[in-house]
Amino acid sequence: MTLYVIGAIAAVLAIGAAALQFAISTNGPAVLNAIDRMAGGARGAEMVERASTGTHDQQKVIVWSDADRAPVRGTVQPSEQRPVLLFVHGGSWRDGNPDDYGFIGRAFVPEGFVVVLAGYRLGEEGIYPAMLEDTAAAIAWTRSNIAAHGGDPDRIVLAGHSAGAYNVVTAALDTRWLEQAGVPATSIAGIIGLAGPYDFVPLKRESTMAAFGHVETPFDTQPLGHLRAGAPQMLLIHGEKDTTVKPRNTRALADGLKQAGGHAIPVFYPEMEHSDPLIALAAPWRSRQGVFDLVAGYAGAVTNGDDPSVSVQAETR
Numbered sequence: 001m002t003l004y005v006i007g008a009i010a011a012v013l014a015i016g017a018a019a020l021q022f023a024i025s026t027n028g029p030a031v032l033n034a035i036d037r038m039a040g041g042a043r044g045a046e047m048v049e050r051a052s053t054g055t056h057d058q059q060k061v062i063v064w065s066d067a068d069r070a071p072v073r074g075t076v077q078p079s080e081q082r083p084v085l086l087f088v089h090g091g092s093w094r095d096g097n098p099d100d101y102g103f104i105g106r107a108f109v110p111e112g113f114v115v116v117l118a119g120y121r122l123g124e125e126g127i128y129p130a131m132l133e134d135t136a137a138a139i140a141w142t143r144s145n146i147a148a149h150g151g152d153p154d155r156i157v158l159a160g161h162s163a164g165a166y167n168v169v170t171a172a173l174d175t176r177w178l179e180q181a182g183v184p185a186t187s188i189a190g191i192i193g194l195a196g197p198y199d200f201v202p203l204k205r206e207s208t209m210a211a212f213g214h215v216e217t218p219f220d221t222q223p224l225g226h227l228r229a230g231a232p233q234m235l236l237i238h239g240e241k242d243t244t245v246k247p248r249n250t251r252a253l254a255d256g257l258k259q260a261g262g263h264a265i266p267v268f269y270p271e272m273e274h275s276d277p278l279i280a281l282a283a284p285w286r287s288r289q290g291v292f293d294l295v296a297g298y299a300g301a302v303t304n305g306d307d308p309s310v311s312v313q314a315e316t317r
Helices: 003-027 029-040 098-108 130-149 163-173 176-181 206-212 248-259 288-304 308-316
Strands: 045-052 060-066 082-088 114-118 151-161 188-194 234-239 264-269
Touching: 029 098, 045 098, 045 130, 060 098, 060 130, 082 098, 082 130, 082 163, 082 288, 098 114, 098 288, 114 130, 130 151, 130 163, 130 176, 151 163, 151 288, 163 176, 163 188, 188 288, 234 248, 234 288, 248 264, 264 288, 264 308, 288 308
Parallel strands: 082 114, 082 151, 151 188, 188 234, 234 264
Antiparallel strands: 045 060, 060 114
């Protein structure tokens, strides 16, 4: 094979990879989900329940669990219950559907978790504080119902990407949302934020103005307005090349939490853009820069009562 042919093949592969990355970035998680399903298979995970958390069709949860350990309702002993990962999607509070995030279930069910994918109202019907009320309602549903699928209602890790990261972080920091939903703060073992917007006042983008522009005191909508020492531990991941949600958001939240006496572990990836931390949770990219192992290790540590900084240090060396 000539060097010309080898170079041509390499160029085609590079173009194909770039096109695939572009498709994922523009067409979203549905593309990523399809690729994950083809590249990685079911991995023993299956969708076991779909339920409503409100009257709107976007208010829903989808539960993924182990196909080989699906329990008969009410028979799982507390000692056998698995920790729960509840994931909230992004989409600038305008787009997104938990149906497109099955790759999160296929990623973390084999790691010993029961996975809940949570939806919330979007667009005009989902403006602040609706997205937080719906996220809290999904957490409340999970706490009340997850034992039927072998999950531990007192060991829940909240995770989200982009707007979803804002939702889970704010719902945990601003205690009124979980209190109104009847969820004790002690049931939240930890928070994982991927490329989240946590510090976007004054409002400048169309998406933030649409979702928060009606609030008379915008700072009250920000996670930075609700920093407290007793907040759940957080792992905050961000790409340094993220121009959609700039990494200063994660720096501001991590610094603010530490100053308030809370606990946050920020991890920055120099070459990653906005969608990259999410893509790294799907096949065939799960080995990419150790993001998946980092997230799984952190979630395992906080739900086992271990020091999460030890697992983070092990994965980021």
